[in-house]
Amino acid sequence: MVSFKSFIAFYGLTLLPALVTSSPIASGYFARKLFSRDNINASTVAAELGPQLSNGSLIFGSNNPQYANATSRWNRFVRSDVQVVVEPAAERDIAKIIKYCNENSFEFLVRNRGHGITSSLSAFSGIQINVEKLQDITLQPDGKTAVLQAGTSGGQVIQELWNQGYVTTTGSTQCVGVLGPALGGGHGRYNGLYGLVTDNIVHYNVVLANGTEIGVNETSHSDLLWALQGAGHNFAAVTSIVKKIYPKEIDTWHFHNYTWTQDKLETVFETLNTFHKSYNGTTPPKMGVNFGAIRMDKSLSADEALLKWGFYYAGPAVEAEELLKPFNAIGAVEENMIDLSYPDVAALTSGDCASGNLAVSSVLTLEYNVTAERALYDHYITNVAKYPDLAATAYLWYEGYATAGYQAISPESTAYPHREENHIMFFATVVPDGSDLHDAAKTWAKESSDIWNAGQPGRQPKLYVNYAMGYDFETLESIYGYEAWRLERLRSLKAAYDPENRFRFFVPIVSNSTS
Known part of the structure; x- marks a missing residue:
């Protein structure tokens, strides 16, 4: 009989236990390890990162049956070198993953449905953070906004809000995530009535390149809010958003x-x-x-x-x-x-x-x-x-x-x-x-x-x-615009919020890495 430990090692999959929040991470946990980006493997990442993550999170490599689907892309000419996939089960896990990657000099890339088509994604090599498990949709009591987690798709949001008597802006294709298009603007069928997808986001919960979790809105980090609305892929990992919704006034x-x-x-x-x-x-x-x-x-x-x-x-x-x-x-x-x-x-x-x-x-x-x-x-x-x-x-x-x-x-x-x-x-x-x-x-x-x-x-x-x-x-x-001030402002914000250019794999404003 194959042991459980051997089974896990063979399939490259770890189903992680719940993190006991009262137990602090041991001193020195994030000290740099003695291995390089060239030999990232799922078992090492699972052993070191796994205990920090929420119950239900997954860590696996290319020998796991789920790997092909987890790394697939709409444009198969985009061929990122995904060495390990991490699928967090809770928003709070994303900051921990990014901190772990930083401490070990691993590159990271956030993926939802894999519809990004730019060839710059092929430059990525490292740990891919799949957010598809984060699919909660919560209507706010005011009936004017909803909280959408990072893994929601257009079709999921459209149907859920419709069932509750509301609509909102999304991209035009159901299978595409809500946030991917939104970070670049986001065109859709409600453009004429309500604007772009990004025009309807009033708050972003994000993790910065250094692993810091912040809220971004008109009164908190309003400079970063401007950047997220059209060039957001370059600045942060979004874990959830608060988005305007509208009463369903049109039946068909x-x-x-x-x-x-x-x-x-x-x-x-x-x-x-x-x-x-x-x-x-x-x-x-x-x-x-x-x-x-x-x-x-x-x-x-x-x-x-x-x-x-x-x-x-x-x-x-x-x-x-x-x-x-x-x-x-x-x-x-x-x-x-x-x-x-x-x-x-x-x-x-x-x-x-x-x-x-x-x-x-x-x-x-x-x-x-x-x-x-x-x-x-x-x-x-x-x-x-x-x-x-x-x-x-x-x-x-x-x-x-x-x-x-x-x-x-x-x-x-x-x-x-x-x-x-x-x-x-x-x-x-x-x-x-x-x-x-x-x-x-x-x-x-x-x-x-x-x-x-x-x-x-x-x-x-x-x-x-x-x-x-x-x-x-x-x-x-x-x-990003021909007005000189646009790229100047974006690069200034980049230097402030991501000085080591960790978010550089989707149409990068700054192509080189200083890490």
Whole structure:
């Protein structure tokens, strides 16, 4: 019979006992150990860190069956060197983990659902802190806010609040965590009514790089609050937030999806430009978002890409269809519509959760340049023929959020720099496993962003931080803002709150480490 000790060693898993809070950590516990980052192993970490952590916490390495799922990423080209996974069962554990890593010169990285796509994450090697166990959602007695722990996902929050008669801002895809997008701004279907995800966070509980736990809000560390609202990945590990919630006043959302042939391309984009300026110069606030794509669909056309566009309206069909009359008049080859509850309409994009080896590029724009869109279509068709192994998954994607909510907020008030932009566009394709087409896919991605940006003559390229890939042609100014004071302020705050640059693996403001 295999002993329990041998079983644990074989699987690399430790289920940790409860920490007796009355027992102080022994003097010298955090003294530097005589091993280096190069030989971190789960059994050593479990023996040294494990007794400090809450009951139910896990520590395991690559020989554990849970490792693959715990380290998986939506973009499989992001390949962090995770030597040990620690899954804390309580918020208070995160400070202890970070202090342990600091005392032993181990790098650490916080992960929720693994949807960060930037290549800078591949520079990480060390202990990954998975926060997926931290999923508590607590409505406050005032009915105006809720406390969300760091591991909550968009779908979980949407459904739980809906069941209790409320809604809030989240990202648009259910499987993505709430906090990952929020730290970079966070676009979603309620942009037009309530603003970005980050605009609705009134308090952050965080652990700083030195392991100190603090609360951040308008009266406590307000300078750090500014940085967390758009560049937060660079500054702290967030353990929970207090977030604004709103009474559920809309029973159903209306969804209308169109498929148009390529000969309608100019008409579609001209109509979109008019539509996005139709309500006091902005998109109608209740038309939460329209998602569009140019992609191949062999069931409808063998050699022409099609335009597929879905509109999501916070209200009944009769209201939505009045706004959609110009699109109904274009003449689709295929269309469908349905009215659903908000959790159900949010689930319509669940297909976006499928992972792959993704080559991506992205831009932000004020409007659609119709000439550039035709050039993009032609470029797309050329490459579909040139790279048939990429053709099935390659697409040009468009996100047209309602803007009134987040553009009503002063752009200087948060680190999120691009409130004037109206659209997010990106190119993506999945490179098959074992394929030699990575460079070709990356070139296709860059050329697509170049065409988009060329359609904005006189404007500097801008990029949403959560869609940054870490390519050489992406500048920090394009991501964090061209006003010189923005990066100066961020770097000054970085020096104050993270002088050793421990948080540097997600689109880093400062790339080097002083540790």
